[in-house]
Amino acid sequence: MYRSHVLVCGGTGCHSSGTQKILDCLNEEVKKAGLDKEVAIVQTGCHGLCALGPIVVVYPEATFYSMVKAEDVEEIVNEHLLKGRIVTRLVYNETKTEEGITSINETDFYKKQHRIALRNCGIINPECIDEYIATNGYEALGKALTQYTPDEVIQTILDSGLRGRGGGGFPTGLKWKLARANDSDQKYVCCNADEGDPGAFMDRSVLEGDPHVVLEAMAIAGYAIGATMGYIYVRAEYPIAVDRLNIAIAQAREYGLLGNNIFGTDFCFDIELRLGAGAFVCGEETALITSIEGNRGEPRPRPPFPAQKGLFQQPTILNNVETYANIPQILLNGPEWFSSMGTEKSKGTKVFALGGKINNTGLVEIPMGTTLREVVEDIGGGIPGGKKFKAAQTGGPSGGCIPTSHYDIPIDYDNLLSIGSMMGSGGLIVMDEDNCMVDIAKFFLEFTVDESCGKCTPCRIGTKRLFEMLEKITEGKGTLEDLDKLEDLCHYIKENSLCGLGQSAPNPVLSTLQYFKDEYIAHVVDKKCPSGVCKALLSYVIEPDLCKGCTLCLRSCPNDAITGKVKEVHIIDQDKCIKCGVCKEKCRFGAISIR
Amino acid sequence: MGVKQSTVPFAGTNEQYEKLLKVIAEHKDDKGALMPIMQEAQEIYGYLPIEVQSIISNELDIPLEKIYGIATFYSQFSLSPKGKYVISICMGTACYVKGAGDIYNKFKELLNISDGECTPDGKFSFDSCRCIGACGLAPVITINDDVYGKITVDDVEGILAKYE
Numbered sequence: 001m002y003r004s005h006v007l008v009c010g011g012t013g014c015h016s017s018g019t020q021k022i023l024d025c026l027n028e029e030v031k032k033a034g035l036d037k038e039v040a041i042v043q044t045g046c047h048g049l050c051a052l053g054p055i056v057v058v059y060p061e062a063t064f065y066s067m068v069k070a071e072d073v074e075e076i077v078n079e080h081l082l083k084g085r086i087v088t089r090l091v092y093n094e095t096k097t098e099e100g101i102t103s104i105n106e107t108d109f110y111k112k113q114h115r116i117a118l119r120n121c122g123i124i125n126p127e128c129i130d131e132y133i134a135t136n137g138y139e140a141l142g143k144a145l146t147q148y149t150p151d152e153v154i155q156t157i158l159d160s161g162l163r164g165r166g167g168g169g170f171p172t173g174l175k176w177k178l179a180r181a182n183d184s185d186q187k188y189v190c191c192n193a194d195e196g197d198p199g200a201f202m203d204r205s206v207l208e209g210d211p212h213v214v215l216e217a218m219a220i221a222g223y224a225i226g227a228t229m230g231y232i233y234v235r236a237e238y239p240i241a242v243d244r245l246n247i248a249i250a251q252a253r254e255y256g257l258l259g260n261n262i263f264g265t266d267f268c269f270d271i272e273l274r275l276g277a278g279a280f281v282c283g284e285e286t287a288l289i290t291s292i293e294g295n296r297g298e299p300r301p302r303p304p305f306p307a308q309k310g311l312f313q314q315p316t317i318l319n320n321v322e323t324y325a326n327i328p329q330i331l332l333n334g335p336e337w338f339s340s341m342g343t344e345k346s347k348g349t350k351v352f353a354l355g356g357k358i359n360n361t362g363l364v365e366i367p368m369g370t371t372l373r374e375v376v377e378d379i380g381g382g383i384p385g386g387k388k389f390k391a392a393q394t395g396g397p398s399g400g401c402i403p404t405s406h407y408d409i410p411i412d413y414d415n416l417l418s419i420g421s422m423m424g425s426g427g428l429i430v431m432d433e434d435n436c437m438v439d440i441a442k443f444f445l446e447f448t449v450d451e452s453c454g455k456c457t458p459c460r461i462g463t464k465r466l467f468e469m470l471e472k473i474t475e476g477k478g479t480l481e482d483l484d485k486l487e488d489l490c491h492y493i494k495e496n497s498l499c500g501l502g503q504s505a506p507n508p509v510l511s512t513l514q515y516f517k518d519e520y521i522a523h524v525v526d527k528k529c530p531s532g533v534c535k536a537l538l539s540y541v542i543e544p545d546l547c548k549g550c551t552l553c554l555r556s557c558p559n560d561a562i563t564g565k566v567k568e569v570h571i572i573d574q575d576k577c578i579k580c581g582v583c584k585e586k587c588r589f590g591a592i593s594i595r
Numbered sequence: 596m597g598v599k600q601s602t603v604p605f606a607g608t609n610e611q612y613e614k615l616l617k618v619i620a621e622h623k624d625d626k627g628a629l630m631p632i633m634q635e636a637q638e639i640y641g642y643l644p645i646e647v648q649s650i651i652s653n654e655l656d657i658p659l660e661k662i663y664g665i666a667t668f669y670s671q672f673s674l675s676p677k678g679k680y681v682i683s684i685c686m687g688t689a690c691y692v693k694g695a696g697d698i699y700n701k702f703k704e705l706l707n708i709s710d711g712e713c714t715p716d717g718k719f720s721f722d723s724c725r726c727i728g729a730c731g732l733a734p735v736i737t738i739n740d741d742v743y744g745k746i747t748v749d750d751v752e753g754i755l756a757k758y759e
Binding site for chain 1: 626627628629630631633634661664665668669670671672686687688689691692693724725726727728729730731732733735742744
């Protein structure tokens with residue numbers, strides 16, 4: 001028995017800021033203090049508050065140390081672990097109250113969350129199967145295999161109301177039912193871990209923090225539809241996730257939880273990893289299947305649906321990581337428990353990756369129906385620098401923007417669709433007044449142009465033309481007529497593309513056109529970028545009352561666009577200015593502004 | 596569009612060749628083995644020049660054009676060698692809204708190469724990359740295994756200097 005557990009976050013965010021060093025120091029210092037029999041040091045998965053990493057949590061008090069450096073470790077060990085005095089200086093500010101330091105679970109960031117899919121992330125050691133088993137791991141699989149028929153498992157998932165967390169929101173139970181109904185010698189269970197939306201890292205955190213939950217859920221799915229083989233298609237860009245999955249698969253095989261005759265029944269199931277090679281379109285189910293088969297990841301028309309003819313032409317189900325992460329808990333706690341959370345048509349919780357202009361960048365899991373305002377203001381801690389909220393972008397390159405007018409909308413599948421965005425896989429990027437919405441639309445289109453697989457014409461050529469039109473607008477060469485053309489082309493691409501990528505690619509343009517038309521008009525008519533982002537539309541101007549006439553800007557200008565004499569106010573010739581920004585960088589008096 | 600072929604002459608060793616043959620033998624009978632083999636081949640050689648693609652094609656009896664098609668489809672596969680230091684600038688949305696575009700331009704300006712290229716001395720190569728998922732550190736870049744988070748345009752010169 002250990003009297004204290006020190007949890008060090010080993011998610012990608014914290015890892016990048018130096019977790020390994022901290023672990024090494026901790027082990028060394030704890031040994032030096034003679035505490036290695038009393039204190040356990042555990043590397044866990046993501047805690048969610050990535051902006052404050054590296055994170056160290058000391059239990060049983062649940063003291064939350066943030067932004068810990070290797071130099072701080074000695075103090076934590078000698079003060080907190082040896083003498084029982086919390087190192088206040090390093091404690092996360094939100095946990096400091098008048099009554100002293102409180103537990104992390106009392107902070108706004110965690111209090112409003114409800115963790116099902118992320119249940120074990122940041123709690124257990126993901127590289128140790130015993131810790132997973134100790135938190136009821138593999139109990140649901142045992143229950144399914146010994147107490148339920150496959151049809152009963154499917155009925156439970158259907159009753160829970162669980163919908164696919166990858167973005168589309170298709171009822172998971174229904175998918176399983178369709179695959180079960182198709183007779184075949186060999187069926188497959190696939191897991192989509194090719195999380196490609198820029199700014200989304202929910203699935204990565206589950207894989208890094210709780211890899212066994214995915215294996216368990218896939219085995220349950222295998223039992224339900226009658227499959228014996230599973231594939232996890234995971235991004236090669238997630239090396240930690242890949243490592244931990246490999247470890248988890250090896251451990252599960254060793255324990256007999258994968259392989260032949262699981263739990264002494266006739267059921268056999270095994271899982272293999274396949275690494276994605278960096279193609280966004282492979283998040284689309286038919287493209288992913290084509291890629292596992294060893295081809296270019298191009299989608300194909302549906303029907304036939306994967307449940308009829310999927311991987312290697314056999315009935316296949318494909319679910320996303322977060323969807324799987326809910327399955328064992330639904331079986332253990334019952335479908336009523338799950339469907340008691342959320343809204344009428346969207347049950348349970350959803351994990352979001354908060355990013356962009358927000359204080360608490362990180363990972364949150366909230367009940368469906370929480371409002372956007374609560375997510376941004378309360379959990380996310382608002383926007384840095386006292387700036388104003390302008391929009392939130394959900395659904396990545398397939399989604400849209402949610403403006404201030406919908407700040408109080410309860411988040412669920414249908415609400416987001418009704419306002420021209422979508423749930424997507426869970427990226428939620430917050431933008432403030434300094435972000436130009438035309439530029440954001442252009443950014444997403446640049447992404448889709450790059451990632452379009454090229455198979456169908458509307459997507460391949462259409463997105464390119466959309467991008468060019470946006471480029472024209474941000475360069476100040478657009479006309480009002482272009483805006484109409486832009487909208488027409490968007491609808492054309494939506495209606496005629498082969499797969500989800502093309503069908504949703506125009507969404508960022510349509511939703512910014514809908515809510516921020518004034519910004520488009522400012523770009524085309526006034527030739528101004530109101531947020532000061534689009535370079536071609538900016539002008540650098542010297543503020544006469546701040547300029548001291550030091551000639552520094554004049555001397556650094558590469559194009560001799562600045563004129564003026566010593567100790568006299570300088571002037572920038574707008575026709576000569578190439579907008580490189582050097583003068584602004586050089587000026588010591590802040591006298592150069594962008595308009 | 597012409598064939599994407601590296602201008603650097605192929606310099607594969609016998610040892611690398613043997614290794615590749617071993618990998619191919621191990622995976623040959625797996626279903627959908629081609630991608631894992633190509634991924635391991637890239638590990639061995641550092642990139643996937645047409646010469647390596649030909650070896651895989653001959654061994655697996657799969658047409659070269661199919662292998663070339665896959666190599667050019669996925670962004671992970673590189674047909675030209677990388678520099679000693681590989682700089683990746685995350686262009687995910689979270690990084691982008693926090694100014695990754697300016698950082699990208701600064702690197703481009705200082706290194707004087709464009710996306711995907713390698714400096715003539717073979718020292719640096721530079722790519723914009725898809726979200727690496729470290730959004731809490733936005734904007735973020737990686738140089739080989741080092742991660743630099745929350746950087747500004749002014750930091751770029753200093754970071755590069757560390758590798759000079």
